[in-house]
Amino acid sequence: DTGVSQDPRHKITKRGQNVTFRCDPISEHNRLYWYRQTLGQGPEFLTYFQNEAQLEKSRLLSDRFSAERPKGSFSTLEIQRTEQGDSAMYLCASSLAGYWGAFFGQGTRLTVV
Amino acid sequence: AQKVTQAQTEISVVEKEDVTLDCVYETRDTTYYLFWYKQPPSGELVFLIRRNSFDEQNEISGRYSWNFQKSTSSFNFTITASQVVDSAVYFCALSEDQGGTYKYIFGTGTRLKVLA
Numbered sequence: 001d002t003g004v005s006q007d008p009r010h011k012i013t014k015r016g017q018n019v020t021f022r023c024d025p026i027s028e029h030n031r032l033y034w035y036r037q038t039l040g041q042g043p044e045f046l047t048y049f050q051n052e053a054q055l056e057k058s059r060l061l062s063d064r065f066s067a068e069r070p071k072g073s074f075s076t077l078e079i080q081r082t083e084q085g086d087s088a089m090y091l092c093a094s095s096l097a098g099y100w101g102a103f104f105g106q107g108t109r110l111t112v113v
Numbered sequence: 114a115q116k117v118t119q120a121q122t123e124i125s126v127v128e129k130e131d132v133t134l135d136c137v138y139e140t141r142d143t144t145y146y147l148f149w150y151k152q153p154p155s156g157e158l159v160f161l162i163r164r165n166s167f168d169e170q171n172e173i174s175g176r177y178s179w180n181f182q183k184s185t186s187s188f189n190f191t192i193t194a195s196q197v198v199d200s201a202v203y204f205c206a207l208s209e210d211q212g213g214t215y216k217y218i219f220g221t222g223t224r225l226k227v228l229a
Binding site for chain 2: 031033035040042043044045048055056089093096097100101102106107109
């Protein structure tokens with residue numbers, strides 16, 4: 001399968017713990033995005049990378065969130081000291097410059113208890 | 114500021130009926146892109162179509178058709194002869210022209226239920 005893959009698909013964690021999600025984009029795509037989707041809402045943009053450079057971060061991305069894309073391939077999103085308000089679906093997407101839109105993975109559903 | 118409004122929260126139709134999903138957008142950009150995505154229960158957002166702001170030609174692709182009207186800032190999506198497999202949440206999204214970078218503004222989605 002050559003689509004965007006995310007791991008894990010589901011994560012349950014206790015409040016205060018750190019969690020890390022991984023995203024593997026479509027191999028030739030140089031742009032990678034992270035979005036967050038809460039129940040009943042559309043996805044909201046968090047951040048994006050062009051190759052290994054993180055070019056933009058939304059104000060939604062608090063200091064507890066950090067994203068990396070070493071070597072311009074896979075990306076990780078870490079949330080430190082999780083809060084119940086972090087419970088959401090975290091979606092990763094990738095695109096190729098000039099191509100018709102971004103392609104999304106199946107997401108990681110985070111539940112903070 | 115950019116905004117996408119999908120006023121229909123949920124629509125239920127009987128299989129084989131036609132259904133139109135509405136999308137109204139706001140932007141001050143002169144060049145922008147509009148998209149429709151489908152989100153089945155599995156969670157993945159499936160790309161359906163993109164339109165750029167200077168291409169108002171409407172299109173039919175199989176059972177899907179799109180109606181883009183800049184004069185009313187609308188980008189509506191129609192499914193003809195709906196099927197149970199069309200049941201999903203459909204999102205309309207707007208992206209300004211950033212040279213192939215897609216920072217979407219999504220609407221809140223319309224849940225479509227197609228009943229057998």
